[in-house]
Every structure is written in C-alpha cells, then in structure tokens.
Amino acid sequence: MIYSMTAFARKQLKGDWGTAVWEIRSVNQRYLETYFRLPEQFRGLETKLKDTFRKRLERGKVECSLRFDANSTSSTCLNMNQELATQLIHNAQWVTEQMGTGQINPVDILKWPGVMQAPEQDIDAVSAELMAGFESTLNDFIDSRAAExxxxxxxxxxxxxxxxxxxxxxxxxxxxxxxxxxxxxxxxxxxxxxxxxxxxxxxxxxxxxxxxxxxxxxxxxxxxxxxxxxxxxxxxxxxxxxxxxxxxxxxxxxxxxxxxxxxxxxxxxxxxxxxxxxxxxxxxxxx
Incomplete structure (x- = not known):
C-alpha cells in the first residue's frame, strides 16, 4: 500500500471528565518530524505519542494537538478547608479588633486561595482514555494517508x-x-x-x-x-x-x-x- 505524507484527522472525545479533541495533520518532509501542542497537565503523554508515531510512520512533518475542556459540572461539589478558614477568621478578627473598625466579609474568606477546593480529577484514568482516543485518531489519520x-x-x-x-x-x-x-x-x-x-x-x-x-x-x-x-x-x-x-x-x-x-x-x-x-x-x- 502507498501512503501519502499529506493527511488530516480529527476526533472528539467525551467523558465524565469533560471533552477533548485530537487533531493530527502532516505534510511532506524528508524525515519524520513530530510536533505537539498539549495542555500542561498532559505533557507527560508526549513521549508515548512520539514512540507511537515512530512505530507507525516513516516520513512526514506531523503536528499533533490536544484541546481539553474539563467538565464544569464535575466540580460543582466543592470541599471547604475548614482548618484554613478558621485560621483566616481568627486572624481577621484580631486585625479588626486592633483597628477598632470594620467587619469580616464571609465571601472574602471563601475567596481566599485554598479555602474552597474542587475534587481533583484522576489524571491517570483520564490520560488512559485520551490515549485510546489518540490511537483511534491515528488510525483515521493513517487511513487518510492510504486513501491519498x-x-x-x-x-x-x-x-x-x-x-x-x-x-x-x-x-x-x-x-x-x-x-x-x-x-x-x-x-x-x-x-x-x-x-x-x-x-x-x-x-x-x-x-x-x-x-x-x-x-x-x-x-x-x-x-x-x-x-x-x-x-x-x-x-x-x-x-x-x-x-x-x-x-x-x-x-x-x-x-x-x-x-x-x-x-x-x-x-x-x-x-x-x-x-x-x-x-x-x-x-x-x-x-
């Protein structure tokens, strides 16, 4: 089978964690060169992606990008760091007593970094789903190269x-x-x-x-x-x-x-x- 070095593939993924979109495109090049645009939390996938490309492609300038949007509904259940909030309230009361004026605004306490926390996503589980999506996108990409x-x-x-x-x-x-x-x-x-x-x-x-x-x-x-x-x-x-x-x-x-x-x-x-x-x-x- 003959493969063109000019091709494009795109695939959207959905999960409890949110949505993601893989895009792979390539043009002719004397050797195989790969370039990646990945969200910071998934930079660790780059080595696996490079190895996969090397195993399945011979030549071409390949650009691979991932757009990731976390599901906002998954972070509606917020957790409060009560210990930190208590410390902030005590400190704010002391400052208020020293100044003799003012009062504590509860919203300001809640806005303080670290007081309200969203549940952390399981990055490993999400990464596994993203890699499965990448393999599917790569198959479409190679099929596109074969058709051309x-x-x-x-x-x-x-x-x-x-x-x-x-x-x-x-x-x-x-x-x-x-x-x-x-x-x-x-x-x-x-x-x-x-x-x-x-x-x-x-x-x-x-x-x-x-x-x-x-x-x-x-x-x-x-x-x-x-x-x-x-x-x-x-x-x-x-x-x-x-x-x-x-x-x-x-x-x-x-x-x-x-x-x-x-x-x-x-x-x-x-x-x-x-x-x-x-x-x-x-x-x-x-x-």
Whole structure:
C-alpha cells in the first residue's frame, strides 16, 4: 500500500471528565518530524505519542494537538478547608479588633486561595482514555494517508502508461526517419554532382544512424517504467526510491531530446519530460 505524507484527522472525545479533541495533520518532509501542542497537565503523554508515531510512520512533518475542556459540572461539589478558614477568621478578627473598625466579609474568606477546593480529577484514568482516543485518531489519520496514497498511485500509473506510449510512437517513427536520412544523403550527393560510391553512402548512413539511434534510451525508458510499477506494487515507504527513479527517467528523456532529428521525436521527448515532471511533483508527497 502507498501512503501519502499529506493527511488530516480529527476526533472528539467525551467523558465524565469533560471533552477533548485530537487533531493530527502532516505534510511532506524528508524525515519524520513530530510536533505537539498539549495542555500542561498532559505533557507527560508526549513521549508515548512520539514512540507511537515512530512505530507507525516513516516520513512526514506531523503536528499533533490536544484541546481539553474539563467538565464544569464535575466540580460543582466543592470541599471547604475548614482548618484554613478558621485560621483566616481568627486572624481577621484580631486585625479588626486592633483597628477598632470594620467587619469580616464571609465571601472574602471563601475567596481566599485554598479555602474552597474542587475534587481533583484522576489524571491517570483520564490520560488512559485520551490515549485510546489518540490511537483511534491515528488510525483515521493513517487511513487518510492510504486513501491519498492510492490516488497518487493511480496518477503515477497513468503517467507511466503515457511514457510507454510515447516511447512506442518513437519506435514507430524510426523506420521513416532512417528512410528520410538515406534520401537526404542521396539528395546531397546528387546536388553536389558527386559520383555515388556505395561504400561512402553506407558510411554516411552508419554515422547518422549512430548519432540518431535512440533504441537504447527507449529501452531504458521501458525498463524504468517496469521498475516503477514494481515499486508501486511493493508499496510501503517508497517515496525516496521513486524520487531517485524520476532522476533516471529525466536523464533518458533529455538524451532522447538531444538525439531528435525531426519534430515528431522532439515532441515525444518534450511530452515525456512533462509527464516525468508531473510524477516528480507528486512523488514528493509519497512516504
């Protein structure tokens, strides 16, 4: 299976503790790089998240974020630190007696830090639920990469077929090209009023044939097409290999263009280069 490095997944979780939203997105990158945006109380999950990404991904710049909203209803039952409240009242009374004026405001006592406390959540239990949600989000994320990778595979396969068609066209052109070359040499001898020497004509034709012979380039293009298809079938982390193959494709297309001696072959070489460039751009997104 082919995987794209461009993907996105989002999942919302709900529990007694509140709500959370995981988001994972990625773009192409030469290696695997992970970035996290996590609430402070869940920073301890980062190491586990990194390890999970390394086990399941090969390449890409991956951004993972968690938004956490605690359930307000879970903190309606407040606990009072009575010992602290008693100390504050005694101290406030002493200050009031010393000043001779003023009175104690009960609301001020309740507002004092630590007097009223909400029950603490079980962070470990919440973290376990969040990690389960992350695994589900990651599965969706990988499925998204696979779906986009399948589209890239179809795109590349179409271009490979087109390159094979262009190579076949050039092969079909070659007999006519050789006949044209021979007629052109004979015409030059006739125009120069030179006695036709069969050996000389053959030598000229051999030299021209060597300069314009593109059979080797066409064979290599066909070989590269076959190898690229094998790589696509193999699947996995094939992006780097395909990127290298695009360089080989381009080298043969350039040589084919440099040997072109008529407009048909030139057009075929240009079309091949266009197809190769289209593949090269998309290969950058393959894992």
């Amino acid at each position: 990778g399948a589209n890239l595979g179809v795109f590349i396969e179409q271009r490979l077929t087109n390159i094979s068609e262009q190579a076949a066209k050039v092969r079909d052109f070659m007999p006519a090209v050789h006949a044209w070359q021979k007629a052109r040499i004979l015409k030059k001898f006739e125009d120069a009023k030179v006695d036709l020497d069969g050996t000389r004509v053959e030598q000229e034709l051999v030299l021209l044939a060597q300069k314009s012979d593109v059979a080797e380039e066409l064979d290599r293009l066909d070989s590269h097409v076959s190898e690229a298809r094998n790589v696509l079938k193999k699947g996995g982390a094939i992006g780097r290999r395909l990127d290298f193959m695009m360089q080989e494709f381009n080298r043969e297309a350039n040589t084919l263009g440099s040997k072109a001696i008529n407009t048909d072959i030139t057009a075929a070489a240009v079309e091949c280069k266009v197809l190769i460039e289209q593949m090269r751009e998309q290969v950058q997104n393959i894992e």
